[in-house]
Amino acid sequence: MTRSLLIRGMIAGLLAGLLAFGFARVFGEPQVDHAIAFEEKMSQAAGEVAEPEIVSRETQAGLGLFTGVVVFSTALGGLFSLVFAFAHGRVSSFSPRATAALLALAGYIAIVLVPAIKYPMNPPAVGSPDTIAARTELFFVMLVVSVGALAAATGLASRLRAQHGAWNSALIAGAAYVVFIVLVQYLLPAIHEVPEQFSPTVLWNFRVASLGLHVVIWTTIGLVFGVLAERVLASHRPSYRLQTAR
Template sequence: MVGSLLLRGMLVGIVAGLLAFGFAKIYGEPQVDRAIAFEEQTAQAAGEAPEPELVSRPTQAGFGLLTGVLVYATSIGGLFSLVFAYTYGRISSLGPRATSAVLALAAFVSIVLVPDLKYPANPPSVGNPDTIGSRTVLFFIMLVISIAALTAAVGLSRRLWAQYGPWNATIIAGAAFIAVITVAMYVLPTINEVPEKFSADLLWRFRVASLGIHMVLWTTIGLVFGAIAERSFADQGSRSASSRPALR
């Protein structure tokens, strides 16, 4: 059953990747083009020679973007199916669709939203090349803290269910998660390397588009995989029932 869910998760990931690619192509790539134009204008004003283009811009925005998004989305879909197979029926009594939706929402919050609030995505021409390493390390530290805090919050909620009930236990665990994330965001250093004359509107549109790509990806995975998993479990139940000997 796990192998079947893994295959379905990867197929759902492909579908989610195609939708995310369409969103990125329509809303994200125009912002990248504007950022590249700003970078070229800045370099020209400073008298710097243009850097050689290793990969053409049409290839980056077309086949390259599609390949990257599909590989990422397929991997995420497969991993999501494995997490679903492990958690389904263990953490709560929710059905396949609800479990899938809750898992996708939790993954989006912990993997995308929380790290992005502290270290949001930047378009080309934003960021010092000399600090790429340190910025990457800080982002992954925030990512690990976010995932660990959410996992701990889920465990805390389960332990408090019997004493406070599901609703109150969830509120307490959610407050604990927010408290941990707030402390982490306060302790970790803030990075601001946006050029002085860079368009605030462009920066905002790029970051919204980046967040939107992930929203499309995780929403599709959560909803589509849940529907497929529900049907798969129903078919398996039907086959199990039909294989039982009739009572006489």
């Protein structure tokens, strides 16, 4: 059954990638073009020689973007299905659709939104090349901490459920997660490397488009996979009940 869920997770991820590619082309790429134009203008003003274009902008915004988004979404859908296979019937007693939707929401918050609050996505021309390694390390530290805190909060809610009920235990665990994340984000160093002349509108639109791209991916995976998983579990219901009972 896990294999069937994995295949359907990758199918949901593939569909999410196709939708996300269309979203990125319409809302994300125009902001990238504005940022590149700003970068070229600043380079010319500084008298710097333009670097040779190894990959054309058309390829980057077309085939390159399509390949990257679709491969990422398909892989994410597969990982999502494995997490679902572990969580459903163990972490909660919700239906497959509800479990998939909650996992998608939790994944978006922990993997995308929380790290982006501290270290938001930046377009070209924003950020110094000298600090890219440090910025990458800090972003992944925030990502790992967020995912680990979510796992700990889920375990806390499970332990408190018998004594406080499902709703109260979820509120307590959620509050603990928020307090811990706020503390970590306060302690981690901030990075401010936006050029003074850079358009705040372009920066805002790029960051909104980046978050929206992931909204499309996670929402599509959560909803589509929930429907597909429900059908798989319905066809394997006797064996699945026996497995979860063990």
